[in-house]
Structures are given as structure tokens and as C-alpha cells.
Amino acid sequence: MAERETLLRILDLARWAPSGDNTQPWRFEIVAPDHIAIHGYDTRDWCLYDFDGHASHMAHGALLETLRLAATGFGLDASWSVRNAAEDSCPIYDVLLRESSGVSVDPLLSFVEQRVVQRRPMSIKPLTAVQRSALAAAPGPAYDVQFLESSRDRLKVARLLWDNAHIRLTCPEAYAVHREIIEWGARYSKDRIPEGAVGVDPLTARLMKWVMQRWERVAFFNRYLLGTIPPRIQLDFLPALGCAAHVLLRPREAPVGLADYVRAGVAMQRLWLSASAVGLHLQPQMTPVIFRWYARCGRTFSALPEIGRQALVLAGDFESLVGANAGSPFVFFCRVGRSAAPASRSLRKDLGDLLV
Structure with missing residues (x-):
């Protein structure tokens, strides 16, 4: 007791x-x-x-x-x-x-x-045998860990994330989420992502803060001023190239219910902590996994028809990249590499605010 x-x-x-x-x-x-x-x-x-x-x-x-x-x-x-x-x-x-x-x-x-989450580019120094072995073993026998490590593979992932980011940044339903989750002007945040940890330079951050006040501004910048280009370069393309490897967590049996996804979260956390234990930082890259969940279930997440079509294409490109088929289950996608510790990070709510 x-x-x-x-x-x-x-x-x-x-x-x-x-x-x-x-x-x-x-x-x-x-x-x-x-x-x-x-x-x-x-x-x-x-x-x-x-x-x-x-x-x-x-x-x-x-x-x-x-x-x-x-x-x-x-x-x-x-x-x-x-x-x-x-x-x-x-x-x-x-x-x-x-x-x-x-x-x-x-x-x-x-x-x-x-x-922590490292959203900025990291070293491209290859994983050591010890690091690769630790990551492969971390989730347990119910999961396969697939590594995309070569410069060719990292470029393919960068292209995938470039297309994925276009969906993310031109979807009005996603904008509503992005507007709520960033704490502008902050180095640390107890319940959101602080501006310093987003992964863009200060000038781009200031522009993003102003543009994201209204969807009409976002749509105008996207359509006429190439508004998606700077964040896609800084948040997706360059980080995808700047890492040791991309890592895909693939369950051997497709998850079908709550407990299966909870167990996938257990595996994810063990993978993440094991990366820290062998001197690596990690950034989740979950939106292509999530957009694929929608696409393969035949469901849309936007009132704009083109968003659904783009998600379906993205799902096929993702599967081609990793040698999978439409029925192959994916639960977690990330990149890993060596870097200095991020200067900004998300904190957590005080324990007293989490107790009932």
C-alpha cells in the first residue's frame, strides 16, 4: 500500500x-x-x-x-x-x-x-548499430520497426512531407486547430506548443502569427503569395532531409479497438524514450499516418473535395515509399537524429490541475 x-x-x-x-x-x-x-x-x-x-x-x-x-x-x-x-x-x-x-x-x-520534440534539422550522421538495435527492440515483438535511412529515402520522405504539408496548410478545418495550439511569444508552454518550439525562424513566426488570425488571410497568402512555401521548407522539407533516419512503427496485427491503440501508445513511448537513451532526439510525423487513416476508411476531414483527393494520393505515395499495401497498418511515424537539446519546449500542467 x-x-x-x-x-x-x-x-x-x-x-x-x-x-x-x-x-x-x-x-x-x-x-x-x-x-x-x-x-x-x-x-x-x-x-x-x-x-x-x-x-x-x-x-x-x-x-x-x-x-x-x-x-x-x-x-x-x-x-x-x-x-x-x-x-x-x-x-x-x-x-x-x-x-x-x-x-x-x-x-x-x-x-x-x-x-523532448526536436522540430529543427538534426545531424545526418547515420545511426550506429547499437542505436538501430535499441530502437528496433523498444516496441516489443508485436511491432516491426522500419528504417528509412539513405539519402535517397530521406529525399523521398521529404517529398512526401512536402505534399502532406500542403494538405495541412490549405485545409480550413486544420487551420482551426493550428490557431489554437500555438502559444505565440513563448519559450515554454504548459498546455500548448510554444512559438520557440514550432521550428521556424523569428521572421516567419511573426508572419505566421499575423496571417493565422483569420482564415481569409491564410487563404489569400496561400493563393497569391506562395504562403505555404516558407513553412513547408522550414517545418517539413529541410527537417526531413536533416536527420539520421525516419522510423515507421508497424503493428503485426491491425489495431481494431481502444486497447489496441493504447498498446500502440505504449510502444510509441518506449521507442521515444529508447531514442533518448541512446543519444537521439525525435520528432513525430503523424499527419501522413492520420490522413492515411481517413483515406483508407473512405472518410473525408474537410468540406473541400480536393483535400480528400489529395489525402488519397498521399496515402498511396506513403505506401509505395515503404513497400506496403492499402491494408497495412501504420501507427507511428517519426524522424530521429543527433542534435543539441532544443532551447524551447512544451511543459505540462501542474499536477494539482490534473487531479480530480
Whole structure:
């Protein structure tokens, strides 16, 4: 039976788990000295990137894995289950803690707070055999890890992300999300992405801030002033070339429900922390995965018909790039490489604001 102070220290570490655009779609309830309830939710009602809540479900998995890692630091074993009858849009995860003499501190625990997103170009120095092996083993036997490492492959990914960014930047439904998730003029942010971590130069950031005040400005700049070009170069094309490798996480069995996507989030977090453990930084590249989810389900995410057509083409290009077919499941895509630590990053809400 853990003391409340111990549970609070575990949760204080767990809250550093990653989530899409730093939304932190969870709240914590201490039910008993050996029982924590995680009240999850998703953002599908306002965020097109949260396809059927799957991105949030993966964030829940990353949180649960981070909580498990934190518990090992106190000699506790943490196991979770989804509470019966919980809705996918607001699942409740019951986490049970028990003392165990066989529990040792997980070596990934020390990287929980160090793990960050690096959106700027990194070194193109190739992965070492040790780094590649660590990344390949991190998600566990239910997942295959595919590496795209050659200069030719990185150029192909850069072209894919160039096209992907055009969809992202010309979709009015995406604009509504982008407008809400950036904290302009900030180096750190507790609940959004600070301007300093976006990955553009100060002049482009100032222009983006002004243009993004209204969709009409965005549409005008995109149509007449090549408004998508500077952010696509700085946020997508150059970073795609500037890395050691792009990494695709492919489950061996297609995920079909909430628990499968939660487990994919566990695998994602272990991959990310393992990258940190071998001296690498990482940037998620999830929008092509998400647009492909829409395309392969025959669903659109925009009132503009051309957006749906472009997403379908993008899905085919992505599959061709990685040697997959339309039915192959993808759950996480990222790039990794060496770099100095980012000078700006997202923080987290205070623990007191996450407790219920």
C-alpha cells in the first residue's frame, strides 16, 4: 500500500508523457493507496488530427507506460485495465499498484523528463548499430520497426512531407486547430506548443502569427503569395532531409479497438524514450499516418473535395515509399537524429490541475 505522497510523486512523473499538441487528455484520481484511476478523453470533436480518438488513445498508452516506469522507481509494479462499459471517447483506466521484490528500476525512467520534440534539422550522421538495435527492440515483438535511412529515402520522405504539408496548410478545418495550439511569444508552454518550439525562424513566426488570425488571410497568402512555401521548407522539407533516419512503427496485427491503440501508445513511448537513451532526439510525423487513416476508411476531414483527393494520393505515395499495401497498418511515424537539446519546449500542467 503506497502512501499518498508516493502516488503523487509517481503521477508527477507520469504527466510528462507526450500527447498530440500538448493537449494532455487525461485527469488523475487517487482511489485508494493501491489504485489510481486515469480519466481519459479525446479531442475528436474539435481536432481533425484525432481520427476516431486514436491519437488520444495512443497518448493514453504513453501515459500508462510512463506511470508504470515511474512506479518502478518506488519498487512498485503497476498494471492497468480499461474499466468495463467505458466509452472510447472518455475511457477510464484502472491502475493497480503492488509492492514486488522482483521490481527493479526501469532504465528508461531517467529519460522521462528529458524526452523532448526536436522540430529543427538534426545531424545526418547515420545511426550506429547499437542505436538501430535499441530502437528496433523498444516496441516489443508485436511491432516491426522500419528504417528509412539513405539519402535517397530521406529525399523521398521529404517529398512526401512536402505534399502532406500542403494538405495541412490549405485545409480550413486544420487551420482551426493550428490557431489554437500555438502559444505565440513563448519559450515554454504548459498546455500548448510554444512559438520557440514550432521550428521556424523569428521572421516567419511573426508572419505566421499575423496571417493565422483569420482564415481569409491564410487563404489569400496561400493563393497569391506562395504562403505555404516558407513553412513547408522550414517545418517539413529541410527537417526531413536533416536527420539520421525516419522510423515507421508497424503493428503485426491491425489495431481494431481502444486497447489496441493504447498498446500502440505504449510502444510509441518506449521507442521515444529508447531514442533518448541512446543519444537521439525525435520528432513525430503523424499527419501522413492520420490522413492515411481517413483515406483508407473512405472518410473525408474537410468540406473541400480536393483535400480528400489529395489525402488519397498521399496515402498511396506513403505506401509505395515503404513497400506496403492499402491494408497495412501504420501507427507511428517519426524522424530521429543527433542534435543539441532544443532551447524551447512544451511543459505540462501542474499536477494539482490534473487531479480530480
